[in-house]
């Protein structure tokens with residue numbers, strides 16, 4: 001009966017998960033099949049989504065935006081994590097703290113800081129204008145670019161941490177072994193360092209990509225009219241239009257997408273598994 | 276395949292001179308063992324040979340060419356790391372093939388060479404396994420195959436057989452000797468195991484605190500150790516130290532400070548300060564009643580005779596010092612019981628005069 005006693009310790013956590021995650025999710029799932037007018041079970045909410053080209057296009061552009069944020073994050077996070085783990089052994093704690101500061105800042109504070117920074121009278125514009133680089137200002141606020149900047153800033157630190165951990169775990173003598181076998185620095189990176197850090201890269205990619213797909217605060221505040229994404233559409237359904245049933249249906253389409261991508265990233269990560 | 280010269284090679288970490296002006300020439304195709312206590316600079320020396328560390332002073336030459344400006348990947352070295360350093364995401368086969376791929380060897384030639392190398396280390400059946408699915412000893416053998424397959428000019432082995440069990444280790448030693456004789460690759464072999472160093476090497480280098488204490492053939496280093504450190508580190512030794520007061524026919528009387536003792540020895544004059552070492556296997560133990568007439572030696576009481584398989588050891592307490600003796604277990608000998616009164620002696624030429 002030992003096994004039961006041990007598993008009993010997981011019951012509180014299981015109960016929490018059940019009450020606060022699974023049950024609300026099931027309620028939402030059920031909601032997504034209810035008709036707005038009659039309240040009867042129906043597929044019309046999903047039909048509405050898949051038959052309206054606007055929603056499909058919006059999903060596509062949200063995916064594209066999330067992908068862009070993920071790629072930019074990777075380009076920033078990988079070198080940073082690499083330098084921290086393998087080059088600056090002394091300074092790494094300072095950089096680590098600096099990169100994870102966004103973790104601790106409130107989301108709204110962070111987003112409004114960007115708003116102030118990017119707006120027409122903001123620092124960035126004045127800087128560019130004073131150097132004569134942009135006559136009428138950059139006009140970057142309320143564009144997709146502003147959204148991408150805000151989202152990247154919000155999520156890339158997670159990626160730094162996952163990649164850093166993967167590189168930190170890696171034995172330096174693997175790099176030396178590769179060099180001793182005649183490989184150049186680049187080959188060593190491409191064939192040894194990067195593949196071994198792949199599990200960290202893949203969890204970083206997941207951790208950035210998935211929340212981007214559902215984001216609505218950054219798109220709304222920094223993107224304005226150009227910031228419409230799936231996340232803002234769902235939010236509108238719930239809080240502006242009271243179309244809960246349709247909102248729930250879109251949310252589950254998004255959920256399905258997330259599951260598909262997580263599966264794909266997982267499979268990609270497993271290709272480099274060491275077992 | 277290269278003659279290797281170390282000229283005044285030095286490495287300093289902070290305030291510690293870890294490798295201290297090492298001078299060493301190793302002829303083409305020689306196997307050199309570097310032996311020494313932990314932290315004496317063996318790995319650091321290898322790393323400078325490989326090019327992973329830059330010397331703070333002095334230089335490394337391959338075939339009389341300084342290699343200071345040659346990066347690691349162009350030096351033509353093969354290295355087996357203390358931690359094996361197999362690529363965890365590659366199979367055994369891919370690990371061994373890696374070095375050949377860097378040399379742009381045609382694909383169809385890679386497979387036979389890899390398999391040949393794997394067969395030499397008895398790992399051919401494991402070609403598709405990942406390193407995490409291998410035991411420590413198996414990983415070590417793959418690492419060896421990976422270093423050998425690229426036919427390096429200089430092979431560097433850092434405690435590369437230490438994880439193997441006795442039987443496998445002896446097998447790998449024989450294998451290694453055979454491979455090295457065939458390929459004629461100059462090899463540096465770092466080890467803690469003096470027996471391994473003895474059986475394997477042409478030359479033994481004994482290091483201590485970053486300096487070379489002595490180098491020579493295994494026989495030279497064992498039979499003619501220069502100083503107390505070498506005599507003590509390679510095998511065991513009984514030491515006799517003091518001022519010579521008298522010399523006789525194959526005997527020397529030494530004032531150790533506490534007492535005067537007369538031992539069988541040669542090559543000293545009265546008034547000299549001397550240090551003699553006597554290997555335990557040269558020390559003969561006689562029961563008091565059987566003490567040979569007219570021979571010089573030391574009286575004492577023997578503690579238990581300890582049977583250790585091929586040898587039997589016994590420590591004799593003379594009151595002021597203890598003398599270790601190792602005898603062949605096979606020799607006909609009466610086991611003088613515990614605390615028996617005994618007499619120990621040796622031939623005068625077996626007392627090795629040390630420098631300090």
Ligand SMILES: Nc1ncnc2c1ncn2[C@@H]1O[C@H](COP(=O)(O)OP(=O)(O)OP(=O)(O)O)[C@@H](O)[C@H]1O
Nearest residue numbers: 288289293311312313314315316317318319320467
């Ligand atoms: N990167 C480094 N920075 C500072 N000190 C170092 C560094 N590498 C080695 N040392 C020091 O240099 C000395 C020699 O180290 P080395 O690794 O060469 O010893 P070793 O003879 O190989 O020992 P072992 O038999 O334990 O492997 C040690 O005291 C070690 O602490």
Ligand SMILES: [Mg+2]
Nearest residue numbers: 317318357433
């Ligand atoms: Mg070492």
